Amino acid sequence: MKDRLAAAVTQSRADYTEIRVERTWSSAVAFRGRRLETATVSEDQGGFVRVLNKGCGWGIASFTSLDELPAMVARANELSRAVRVDDPIRLAETRPQLADAILELDGDVRGVPLAEKKKLLDRYNGAMLAVSNAVVDTQSSYRDEVSEVWYVNSEGTSLYQLRPEVVVSGTAIARRNGTIEKGLESIGLRKGWNSVQNFENQFRVVAQRAVDLLDAPRVRGAAYPVILDNELAGVFIHEAFGHLSEADFVYENPQAREMMTLGRRFGKPVLNVGDNGAAKGLRGTLPYDDEGTPTQDTALIKEGILVGRLHSRETAAKLGERPTGNARAISFRHPPIVRMTNTYIAPGKKGVGFNDLITDIKLGVYACGAFGGQTMLENFSFTAGWGYMIRDGKVAELVKDVVLAGNLFQTLDRIDHIAGDFTWNQMGGGCGKGGQFPLPVTEGAPHVRIEEALIGGDV
Amino acid sequence: MIDRVLDAARGKVDGADALWRREERTAVAFESGRLKAAGISEEAGVNLRVLADGRMGVAGTTAAKPDPTELVARARASAELGEVVDLAFPAASKLPPIPTFFDRTANASLDDLIRMGRLLVERLARPDCQVNVAVQREVADTGVGNTAGARGEYRTTGIAVTADITRIAGDDVLMVYDQYVGADMPSDADLEGLVRSVETRLTAALKIVTPPDGALPVVFTPAGLAAIVLPLEQALSGKTVLQGSSPLAGKVGETLFDERLSIIDDPLTPGRPASRPVDDECVPSRCTGLVERGVVERFVYDLETAARAKTQSTGNGRRGVFGKPHIGYTNVLFRGADGGVPHAAPLQMLGGGLIGDIDDGLIVDDLIGVGQGNVISGAFSHPVGLAYRVQRGEITGRVKDAAVAGNAYDLLKRIGGFGTDGRWLGARWSPSLLLDGVSVARR
Numbered sequence: 001m002k003d004r005l006a007a008a009v010t011q012s013r014a015d016y017t018e019i020r021v022e023r024t025w026s027s028a029v030a031f032r033g034r035r036l037e038t039a040t041v042s043e044d045q046g047g048f049v050r051v052l053n054k055g056c057g058w059g060i061a062s063f064t065s066l067d068e069l070p071a072m073v074a075r076a077n078e079l080s081r082a083v084r085v086d087d088p089i090r091l092a093e094t095r096p097q098l099a100d101a102i103l104e105l106d107g108d109v110r111g112v113p114l115a116e117k118k119k120l121l122d123r124y125n126g127a128m129l130a131v132s133n134a135v136v137d138t139q140s141s142y143r144d145e146v147s148e149v150w151y152v153n154s155e156g157t158s159l160y161q162l163r164p165e166v167v168v169s170g171t172a173i174a175r176r177n178g179t180i181e182k183g184l185e186s187i188g189l190r191k192g193w194n195s196v197q198n199f200e201n202q203f204r205v206v207a208q209r210a211v212d213l214l215d216a217p218r219v220r221g222a223a224y225p226v227i228l229d230n231e232l233a234g235v236f237i238h239e240a241f242g243h244l245s246e247a248d249f250v251y252e253n254p255q256a257r258e259m260m261t262l263g264r265r266f267g268k269p270v271l272n273v274g275d276n277g278a279a280k281g282l283r284g285t286l287p288y289d290d291e292g293t294p295t296q297d298t299a300l301i302k303e304g305i306l307v308g309r310l311h312s313r314e315t316a317a318k319l320g321e322r323p324t325g326n327a328r329a330i331s332f333r334h335p336p337i338v339r340m341t342n343t344y345i346a347p348g349k350k351g352v353g354f355n356d357l358i359t360d361i362k363l364g365v366y367a368c369g370a371f372g373g374q375t376m377l378e379n380f381s382f383t384a385g386w387g388y389m390i391r392d393g394k395v396a397e398l399v400k401d402v403v404l405a406g407n408l409f410q411t412l413d414r415i416d417h418i419a420g421d422f423t424w425n426q427m428g429g430g431c432g433k434g435g436q437f438p439l440p441v442t443e444g445a446p447h448v449r450i451e452e453a454l455i456g457g458d459v
Numbered sequence: 460m461i462d463r464v465l466d467a468a469r470g471k472v473d474g475a476d477a478l479w480r481r482e483e484r485t486a487v488a489f490e491s492g493r494l495k496a497a498g499i500s501e502e503a504g505v506n507l508r509v510l511a512d513g514r515m516g517v518a519g520t521t522a523a524k525p526d527p528t529e530l531v532a533r534a535r536a537s538a539e540l541g542e543v544v545d546l547a548f549p550a551a552s553k554l555p556p557i558p559t560f561f562d563r564t565a566n567a568s569l570d571d572l573i574r575m576g577r578l579l580v581e582r583l584a585r586p587d588c589q590v591n592v593a594v595q596r597e598v599a600d601t602g603v604g605n606t607a608g609a610r611g612e613y614r615t616t617g618i619a620v621t622a623d624i625t626r627i628a629g630d631d632v633l634m635v636y637d638q639y640v641g642a643d644m645p646s647d648a649d650l651e652g653l654v655r656s657v658e659t660r661l662t663a664a665l666k667i668v669t670p671p672d673g674a675l676p677v678v679f680t681p682a683g684l685a686a687i688v689l690p691l692e693q694a695l696s697g698k699t700v701l702q703g704s705s706p707l708a709g710k711v712g713e714t715l716f717d718e719r720l721s722i723i724d725d726p727l728t729p730g731r732p733a734s735r736p737v738d739d740e741c742v743p744s745r746c747t748g749l750v751e752r753g754v755v756e757r758f759v760y761d762l763e764t765a766a767r768a769k770t771q772s773t774g775n776g777r778r779g780v781f782g783k784p785h786i787g788y789t790n791v792l793f794r795g796a797d798g799g800v801p802h803a804a805p806l807q808m809l810g811g812g813l814i815g816d817i818d819d820g821l822i823v824d825d826l827i828g829v830g831q832g833n834v835i836s837g838a839f840s841h842p843v844g845l846a847y848r849v850q851r852g853e854i855t856g857r858v859k860d861a862a863v864a865g866n867a868y869d870l871l872k873r874i875g876g877f878g879t880d881g882r883w884l885g886a887r888w889s890p891s892l893l894l895d896g897v898s899v900a901r902r
Contacts, residue, residue, distance in 0.1 A: 028782070029540075032698075032702060033702055035542055036540065036541060036542050037783070038517060038537070038541075038782060038783050039516075039537055039540040039541065040516075040517055040518060040519075040533075040537045040781070040782065040783075041518070041533060041536070041537070042518070042519055042520070042781045043520060043521075043522070044521050044780075044781070045521060045522065046502070046521060057494055057495050057496050057497065058495065058496035058497070058498070059496070059497060059498070060496055060497070060498030060499070061498065061499050061500070061501075062498070062499075062500040062501075062502075063500065063501045063502070064501070064502045064503055064504065064521040064522075064523065065501070065503070065523035066523065067523055068501070075499060076498075076499075079497040079498060079499065079569070080497070082497055082569055082570070082573070083487075083494050083495070083496065083497050083573075084494075085493060085494065085495070086493070087493060089495075114536065114537075114540060115540055118540050136702070136703045136704060137702040137703055137704040173702075173704050175703065175704065178706060179836070180704065180706065180833060180835060180836040181833060181836075182833055218838075221840070221862065221864060221898065221900040222900070252490055252491035252493075252589065253491060253589045253625070253627065255587060255589075255626075255627035255628070256589075256625075256627050256632075258627075259627055259629075259630060259632075333500060333502070335496075335498070371831050371832050371833075372828065372830070372831035372832070373828065373831070374827050374828040374829075374831065375827070376632075376634060376825070376827050376844045378630060378631070378632045379632075379827060379842060379844065379859070379860075380827065380842075381827040381828030381831070381841055381842045381862075382828065382831070383828060383831040383832040401832070401833075401838060401840055401864075403828070403831075403832065403840040403841065403842075403862070403864075405827070405828075405841070405842030405860075405862045406842070406860070407630075407859070407860060409630050454842075454860070454862060454900070456840035456841065456842065456862035456863075456864050456900060
């Protein structure tokens, strides 16, 4: 395949040409309540061509019929030439890479019968339903894939990557009279079959929580001191800060660039943030990004100061910085854009625990788990799975509908205490941007305290 | 392709249906006012569903030359694990004639698309603002068929023009966005409307004012309504009703909403990208009244959920190349009592003529985080993405750092007013709605 792509690249008349071909084998099982929804095996395959010419814009073609490859290279070239630009597009220099990067399969999912996958999910789904009669519905899914990705460009890079992935997730829906609550468990790993065994208890716990939430009061909307658990702190840093550190947000926008000037103070000295696509064994991990750039650990905030951002080759060239290996595409249907990989808040002092964070809080909220998050530039919202009030330095009653809203700059600056209990949270789902969803990413953080944050809810 | 796949299935399974779709897209993107990229995509695939020993299985492929025998074998293997379902494939019937293909859209050249984008960029350009514009045209061929003899074939066109302006002043980031989506090319008036819609909302947002606080009247614009309509769309799905998770289950015939509110699923509206003569399971398209004058009338079903609920499919079957058919809305209309035939809306009128009597309240045009959380319960709580304060009947400026919360079902029991600004937003048509007693919290 590499040779076939190399031949097509050689024949291209464009100044720069890259071709990515993917073949993805996947299987999926889904339950809704006791009922099996689907159990299927799929094969998806296709190609992506992107070319650039001097004084011209990007020409892009994606297609499912690989027989068309040479024709698509020619089409992409025509499209590029139709786009005249005054400000030339440049790509930052990178060293050509030649490699076969095979990630560990940890139990090749292609060798496991579909019936076994159904049995596994049936157990997890059943564990949720068995918790209580109040659990009226579940949605459970198992999905795995092994994706083969070939990448060749006209600068001499030629890569083959094997990327496995497996996700098990379940939502338990509890209902009593008119009240409906849910609990969500999701485990997503860049691994295989062996890595998703023995999670019954986790699924039981979320179903029990959905039932408990039926009787929990809604949190009262107000500004509180807020402790984020590891999972929510990770989602927070991804949503509220990570997206702004993606250089495609600033590279064409002088005002945004000013807002995100390196050296600007973003938080107190306790705050250290980074993105590490090279971390071992995480869902957001990949040896090379979709422009063939090796991934790396990129410091974004160091002791409260903005020190870096995430780049593609185009944004790096524009800003005179170095590519960071963050150009990613969810599939051959899409061009690579600047994305996060494994984003983290670094742990605080060793030995500092959750209790040290809450001891001096008279009235506050302990926000746990994440149903989701969204940013609109400097404003963000994220929905905790559940929460507890903190009263007089102690965790008190369970509360629901805990939605955190706020302004990035104010909120980051109000992070005043970070525990040492760092964990990576490897969830399924993924990140969405520019119509590309879900991109596998991981978030990691310890418990984090925000001096004051706005919690939405009953007023 | 459909016939080859169904022929391969005959004799090996008890019944089958299939969908074949080929899509071609052409897109141009202007980033920060500059044309940056042009792209095409071509994709084709087949989805096959079989019934074998009463069990259902599916298989799909994007292979250029799919092997029908292999596809049938894969669908059969899927059926071996599948549930027993009493599914009957619909017989051949006459399909309603509706225009889904527009030559102007199909024939628009790359230069035509670039010209349209450039025009918008030029019209929207202003100092200290970044303008992004994207134009995407799609031409698709769809074929559906089943072993009961039903066949459907149609071509569709679609065009989406999106424009957004970002203005950053210090740490204040303002983003205003709008779109035109249709099956036919936008007229000059459509593009002018898009420009004015963005301009109006940008201009009114330049001044930042303190948000109000308390239970207040709030006008949700058609774009701002997403948080209110999403729970209803989930609850009106036959699937959530079957599962027991819909709060509207068992409420057919009851008046649960304002007596002027009607909600209709309409695949027959000419010129809309979601319109089609037949659904993805060979069921002829028809309009379905979901809520009529405040009364819950019926839910939407595909073949499988209809079979399980012992009712008829409403023609809301949707399927992709991979996975099994599922329920999907076509065009959903939220209408007031006057029926409100969709009309060209005065987009520049922010608030839809509903703010005159508001002493203190909000216009909500965008909320952050819609779709997160426990949507179907109706409870929502979101920070505002774009919202304006209304004082003594006038817009006084944009509010930041505020959140709105409430319960969609409760708020729709009594609607303060239907705006005169009804419009399409993607596949949804609605006017602005004035809702009373929405919780507004500020920091």
